Amino acid sequence: MSKFKKKGSGELPKISTASLPDIVFMLLFFFMVATVLRDNTLLIQNTLPAADQVQKLDKKDRVIYIYAGKPSSRYQDKYGDQPRIQLNDKFATVADVGAYVLAERAAKREELQNVLTTALKVDGETKMGLISDIKQELRKVNALKINYTTRIGDYSQNQ
Numbered sequence: 001m002s003k004f005k006k007k008g009s010g011e012l013p014k015i016s017t018a019s020l021p022d023i024v025f026m027l028l029f030f031f032m033v034a035t036v037l038r039d040n041t042l043l044i045q046n047t048l049p050a051a052d053q054v055q056k057l058d059k060k061d062r063v064i065y066i067y068a069g070k071p072s073s074r075y076q077d078k079y080g081d082q083p084r085i086q087l088n089d090k091f092a093t094v095a096d097v098g099a100y101v102l103a104e105r106a107a108k109r110e111e112l113q114n115v116l117t118t119a120l121k122v123d124g125e126t127k128m129g130l131i132s133d134i135k136q137e138l139r140k141v142n143a144l145k146i147n148y149t150t151r152i153g154d155y156s157q158n159q
Contacts, residue, residue, distance in 0.1 A: 044086050048150050049150050057147065066097065066120050068123065070082070119147040120146060
């Protein structure tokens with residue numbers, strides 16, 4: 001006879017789940033940190049015009065965005081197909097632009113209020129008349145620093 005006994009059952013040992021909560025919380029924390037939330041939902045068509053010389057804005061917290069363009073296909077039944085202004089997540093008129101800029105300026109920290117830039121994200125098909133009206137309203141509230149947002153590309157191909 002032998003001195004060693006063979007195991008009687010061939011069962012696998014149970015898997016320890018003690019570290020499972022740690023792994024779940026680590027994944028949860030990673031996704032909370034790495035996820036970027038969208039600021040605004042676009043209600044308009046916004047194909048930015050191309051430009052060959054662009055500069056990137058370095059500090060996004062100093063920017064107020066104004067969107068302009070035709071309503072997207074979901075909203076054309078209700079709002080038509082004429083270019084409209086979008087402020088945050090709703091359509092607005094030219095008269096609402098000044099109050100919007102003043103409200104956004106008041107919501108920023110005091111040291112940033114004098115260095116804010118108004119970025120116009122305007123669709124390439126939008127007529128210049130609407131942009132001029134927006135600029136007139138910005139002048140009334142002394143928002144004189146304006147940025148035209150474009151995409152990088154060759155301008156000569158757009159003509």
